[in-house]
Amino acid sequence: GQQVMQIPQYQHVQEGEDFTTYCNSSTTLSNIQWYKQRPGGHPVFLIQLVKSGEVKKQKRLTFQFGEAKKNSSLHITATQTTDVGTYFCAGRDSNNAGNMLTFGGGTRLMVKP
Amino acid sequence: DAGVIQSPRHEVTEMGQEVTLRCKPISGHNSLFWYRQTMMRGLELLIYFNNNVPIDDSGMPEDRFSAKMPNASFSTLKIQPSEPRDSAVYFCASSLAGGRWNEQFFGPGTRLTVL
Numbered sequence: 001g002q003q004v005m006q007i008p009q010y011q012h013v014q015e016g017e018d019f020t021t022y023c024n025s026s027t028t029l030s031n032i033q034w035y036k037q038r039p040g041g042h043p044v045f046l047i048q049l050v051k052s053g054e055v056k057k058q059k060r061l062t063f064q065f066g067e068a069k070k071n072s073s074l075h076i077t078a079t080q081t082t083d084v085g086t087y088f089c090a091g092r093d094s095n096n097a098g099n100m101l102t103f104g105g106g107t108r109l110m111v112k113p
Numbered sequence: 114d115a116g117v118i119q120s121p122r123h124e125v126t127e128m129g130q131e132v133t134l135r136c137k138p139i140s141g142h143n144s145l146f147w148y149r150q151t152m153m154r155g156l157e158l159l160i161y162f163n164n165n166v167p168i169d170d171s172g173m174p175e176d177r178f179s180a181k182m183p184n185a186s187f188s189t190l191k192i193q194p195s196e197p198r199d200s201a202v203y204f205c206a207s208s209l210a211g212g213r214w215n216e217q218f219f220g221p222g223t224r225l226t227v228l
Contacts, residue, residue, distance in 0.1 A: 045216035099210040
């Protein structure tokens, strides 16, 4: 079945440093979504990418979807303590007509003030 | 809208007992998902429903787990009998298939501890 891998699993950064998490799918995706889960909280939707090579920005966050629609990345510029949490990518298989997402394992970001 | 509602928020039970987790999806959403989250295994999809019908239950660990969705506004996940390895946070999420983003809205989760 479809697998979605994320690296790294954990990342410690100093406040102000940049951060990137990478997501790779074993199958071609129709779209990919990103979620953020704060410590003790629940995953919250951030964004969806649909087109090959698409790039979207939300303030200091930049999301990219690979040309082959099998990989994606999330880059945070100048991290802040409010960025702390686990970031998940979630892909929808292009061969799956249903509404199911396959979540990656997540990257846990820790920011030292 | 109140968002996805889950109850109870915390459950502590003893091995062998029956546990029932409850979920009320966002009104108007037609897809509902049950996930389990642990440190070791991350976020796992257990089962999902579309229009109250179970579509994919391949993630249900074993026969001790069962899920129902008797109507569009209520779902249950039951574990009988419970075991210590079932300890986890269980999330319910709902979405609107065909909506603009199709994103999933997660409930606050139920933290289950089986002693």
